[in-house]
Amino acid sequence: MPMFPTDPWFQDLIAQINGSADYLEAAETWEGDITFLVEAEPDKGIPVDVWGLLDLWHGACRGGGVVDEARGYASAYVIRAPYSRWKEVVTGDLDPVRAMMQGKLRVQGDLPTIVRYVRAANELVHLCGEVDTTFPDEA
């Protein structure tokens, strides 16, 4: 099982996205790459920030994975949070849209656009939960 937030984990997520008819329908007009910035929590096994990119386009993911800061920062959207908040998202314990509005997930990019795609965002989170995942603080 891939460990969150490694490149193999993002590759599995990309495969889940591209196999999802529900995501295709919910995000069929979405254009823009999104980077998950998983902020370091050394005490939980994440010593440095991790930038995980998803090149999302019209309901599919054209590629991505763990990238360097420069590439991640250049994405249309960067969503950042400490590792343990992302873990709550992946496990379905944190509603992503509400978390964005409360600042628990901080968005760089046009927040209203993301919020308009609430169904796509929720489907994306659901797909995160479909990836068989291990976590560094549970290893």
Add this chain to the structure above:
Amino acid sequence: MRAVVFEDEGVVQVADVPEPRVLEPGDAVVRVTRAAICGSDLHFYHLKAPVAPGDVLGHEAVGVVESVGDGVASVRPGDRVIVAFDIACGACWFCRRGQTQLCDEAAVLGAGTFGGDLPGTQAERVRVPAADVNLLRMPEGLDDERALFVGDVLTTGFYAASLAAIGPADAVAVIGMGPVGFFAAQSARALGASAVYGLDLDADRLALAERAGAIPVDVSARHPATALADVTDGRGADVVIEAVGSPTAFESAVNVVRRGGRVVVVGMYAGETVEVQLGVYWARAIELRFAGLCPVHAWWERSLAQVVAGAIDPAPLISHRLSLEDAPRGYELFDRREATKVVLTP
């Protein structure tokens, strides 16, 4: 007389300079008994603000009044006094409302052109304009070192904590445990906070957090937002005092405060920028207060009372006690962050 003067970028020396004298009816000349090197002195040390070779540095001092002008009523020769770092007129619209840092005639001792070209306090003597406003008599029995920081950094920390309107159930996070953070943490405790967390990544400053009575949080090992969430049932701190003055610290402050919480920014800013989602600030109903410079005159009697009562203790902050002649070494130590606070004795 002898004084610490700027020589070149990263170089100060102790030199002979002209004796100060009373120039205006409101002036006093104070014989300095203790002065300190402040973080903001390093701005001049590194030429981040305009200062000319030969300018006398420093703005924190206590001493004894030697002479006064005809218009001075509140102090007289022989009085032991605390010197305000920011010099205010005491009469303008802002001063009358207690916002002396916004004074129409605002100046800062030892701060070069931006400070009004007033010679500083790292000297044997200093001229203090508008002495009735800018000097505070020291209570009997209070020693110089405990009073020294009341004219600047101690009261700045107290001011920041006071602006935050801390209540008895509040969990307070102080970002940056330098001298201002140290006093903000002590003040937060004195004002009744249920718990105070001191966030920093420097081991010496985390130790200082502990000496201030705060719970140290090492942000090199823990994410500040989750560290505060873990001790507040996931909410975040009720009050955050940002005492660094950097975009990273500002973002940390906003990230660790709870919804509906209060952030006081006392760290100093100049040209920095940050990108913010205004909707998130709005939805989270964050109270955000930029403290600006401390209007020390409006707060120093209250902070001094806390010192006299023992609720605020400056002693743990002082790492080095040097003679005035040894000030260049003091600057080097402070600049290398090997000193938390350097006290100079002329």
